[in-house]
Amino acid sequence: MIRVEHIYKKFNTETVLNDVSVTFEEGKTNLIIGKSGSGKTVLIKSIIGLHPIDSGSIFYHDRDFVSMTIKQKQELRREMGKLFQGSALFDSLTVDDNVRFPLDMFSKMTTKEKSKRVNFCLDRVNLHNVKSLYPAELSGGMKKRVAIARAIVQNPKYLFCDEPNSGLDPKTAIVIDNLISDITHEFNITTIVNTHDMNSVMEIGEKIMFIHQGIKCWEGTKDDILTSNDKYLNDFVFASNLAKKIKETL
Amino acid sequence: MKILEQIGKYFILMNRVFSKPEKNKIYYRQVLKEIESLGINSIGIVIIISIFMGAVITLQTRYNLENPLIPLYLIGLTARDSMLLEFSSTIVGLILAGKVGSSIASEIGHMRITEQIDALEIMGVNSASFLILPKIIAAVLFNPILTLISMFVGVFGGWAAAVVTGALTSTDYIYGIQYWFIPFYITYSLVKTVVFAIIITSVPAFFGYYVKGGALEVGRSSTKGVVTSSVLILLFNVILTQLLLA
Numbered sequence: 001m002i003r004v005e006h007i008y009k010k011f012n013t014e015t016v017l018n019d020v021s022v023t024f025e026e027g028k029t030n031l032i033i034g035k036s037g038s039g040k041t042v043l044i045k046s047i048i049g050l051h052p053i054d055s056g057s058i059f060y061h062d063r064d065f066v067s068m069t070i071k072q073k074q075e076l077r078r079e080m081g082k083l084f085q086g087s088a089l090f091d092s093l094t095v096d097d098n099v100r101f102p103l104d105m106f107s108k109m110t111t112k113e114k115s116k117r118v119n120f121c122l123d124r125v126n127l128h129n130v131k132s133l134y135p136a137e138l139s140g141g142m143k144k145r146v147a148i149a150r151a152i153v154q155n156p157k158y159l160f161c162d163e164p165n166s167g168l169d170p171k172t173a174i175v176i177d178n179l180i181s182d183i184t185h186e187f188n189i190t191t192i193v194n195t196h197d198m199n200s201v202m203e204i205g206e207k208i209m210f211i212h213q214g215i216k217c218w219e220g221t222k223d224d225i226l227t228s229n230d231k232y233l234n235d236f237v238f239a240s241n242l243a244k245k246i247k248e249t250l
Numbered sequence: 251m252k253i254l255e256q257i258g259k260y261f262i263l264m265n266r267v268f269s270k271p272e273k274n275k276i277y278y279r280q281v282l283k284e285i286e287s288l289g290i291n292s293i294g295i296v297i298i299i300s301i302f303m304g305a306v307i308t309l310q311t312r313y314n315l316e317n318p319l320i321p322l323y324l325i326g327l328t329a330r331d332s333m334l335l336e337f338s339s340t341i342v343g344l345i346l347a348g349k350v351g352s353s354i355a356s357e358i359g360h361m362r363i364t365e366q367i368d369a370l371e372i373m374g375v376n377s378a379s380f381l382i383l384p385k386i387i388a389a390v391l392f393n394p395i396l397t398l399i400s401m402f403v404g405v406f407g408g409w410a411a412a413v414v415t416g417a418l419t420s421t422d423y424i425y426g427i428q429y430w431f432i433p434f435y436i437t438y439s440l441v442k443t444v445v446f447a448i449i450i451t452s453v454p455a456f457f458g459y460y461v462k463g464g465a466l467e468v469g470r471s472s473t474k475g476v477v478t479s480s481v482l483i484l485l486f487n488v489i490l491t492q493l494l495l496a
Contacts, residue, residue: 045368048372050368050371050372074374074375074376075374076374077371077372077373077374078373078374080372080374081372082368082369082372084365084368084369085365086364086365088364088365088366088368088369089366089369090366090369091364091366101373102373104273104276105272105273105276105373105374105375106272106273106373106374154373160372
């Protein structure tokens, strides 16, 4: 469980996060949704500590992240996995070495145990016979799956996914979404997914938070989203004419 | 003010770079990789430049030496001391700042803009130390070897030019390079090389590490890294010369 309390973040004079408070639940796929530039990525990066917040608190299972030392933060981060928007695979390493990297850095496993774990993770994301390939030789969907394998290789307690299906076709996007959701339930991870893709929201969203211009405007489930009266949420969810007509029929 | 801010940021980064590595074995492997990439791959260019440098010093000294009272073997001495004191450390340092510095800044800058550095941080890795420390160690260990190679090859280049053009005899040249030899010149040159090695690796790494934007900014950071490290090499050349030889 991750608890965020009254966080503020400014870049120069522009307020990007304005008094955001939310709790992300364990074993659930928690979604942060909002328009491009609404502050979703900044929120997720602030929670991880890549953007230091100006004020507020962040708790990882009652561990106060903001007051931790750099060393303590580094240790906590070993319990995290992150799927980046552009996958962020190390392009000088093969798929096998990318997934193995966190184990090489931090685990005390033998080479055989590491190989077994890498194979398990690659199998879990349905990737076979690509271990010796480099990221540049993979498709977008495959890169995402390698990135998921790398994110889960250390059995993380927390999984962060920044726009996991950007640049993917709708079918592959759903495969990736379901993979994230399945892994979340299987390993009881606190997963936070940052997206503006409504297909993802309706496919895997268990707890959803809507953010608009850095302010949390709405929170609920994917069923609540269709009947909400929040103006900004409705503008976002029912943006197209087709979606507006569907809304009228509800 | 911006320069002071940059200097402060550089030292904060270096503080992170020189912190205890997470896993020595991985860092050791990285150092070996960097020795190959930054050091061994530079041997060719160092040899080519040094051989021509030694040849040119010899020929220019010969053509400018018109006084018959000055013995010709002093041309060998001039070539030797020029290589030992200045060219093998400073000029090779400047060339490596261009070759190695641009590659370091663009490699780390590319990793920054493609979020690979963020990925390292999220894994709990001290990215600054993991990416920069092995490069500094590799350069500090291997650049002195490059300098020694440059000294040897440069003096040889001078001999070859002298013999091929008939500028002076082989005997005169060999006598000249042995004449009034001061071993401390080698120490002086190696001390400079170690300082330059730190500059050549850490300064471009600093510009690459803090790059923001896209490919264009990575290119700019690479240029900034090379220019700044070249200027710093020249500045520290003066400081170290004053400290060690004055």
